[in-house]
Amino acid sequence: MSSISRRAEPPSEPPSPDPTVHLHWAGLRELLAQMDDDIAHLYQDRGIEDLRPRFTKPLIKLARGGPMTIRALAEAIGGTHSATSQTVAAMRSAGYVRSTRGTDARTREVVLTEKAAALVPFLEEEWRATEAAVAELDAEVPYPMTQVVADLQRALAHRSFADRVAARLS
Template sequence: MKYSQLGTQLRHILELLDGDVAESYRACGLENYKPRYTPIMRALIHKRDITISEVVASTHISQPAVSQTVKDMIKQGLVQTSSGEDARQRKIRLTRKGSALIPKLKQQWIATREAEQSLNSELPTELSELLNQAIQALEKRPYLERIKENLSIEAT
């Protein structure tokens, strides 16, 4: 019997992409910058103050993951938080150190986009398009539903 390798393949491709992107940040002098900071940095470039909820809504990254990443970015001195209008909401803002990274980050993101285009030229379908199609299909009909259709569970 052949088992699904989808999860293993997804983790492997993410390791290949993320590892090289992280290394390229180090190579251009962004020593402690992590690829997972990018969605938050991009959100802050577009909007000076942003809440964690706004980051979650714009990136589709889970609230716990965004909160954990923001904590790490605070430790790195890239962002700071303050209370929002609603005391339960925290606003995130770039520090001077975080703002100073923006020119190098923009260069890095352009180079990364060009690398993505290079990869896509070797594939029959653009990777991001295929991923978007998979996301849309899973949002229509979740993977769990698909698994349960094929799983025979006896009532206990």
């Protein structure tokens, strides 16, 4: 049983003709976007104009793991090949990575540039500071997000999200 108290359901309203008007977790998306924006501002305050928060984990993984194919990098960061490829393209445009020939003629590997390598110690420090700040926030609320996530994972292990959506489709 979760330690999270249940809220009363809001009174039901007639459905809008546009189903995208209602987004149950809009507040969570907005919160995460605001936190990412805060990190981006932190970078800008330190004179790093072209660094995006989504670059941080791949840059650290490349610094620690060496050159990687996009597939290997996607696995290292827990992302999809497509999203990682888009991130690598953006990092390449910003001058943080370049591509080199891999172990055979068919593969290409992503390599840090000197510009990125110089930032890695700061990025690792920022990562640790961000994790500490998130843990601090988690401890300040009566229903920590880590508990919410664990409870949701448990519920989805019992019945998948796909099954829940499919049951509501005609």
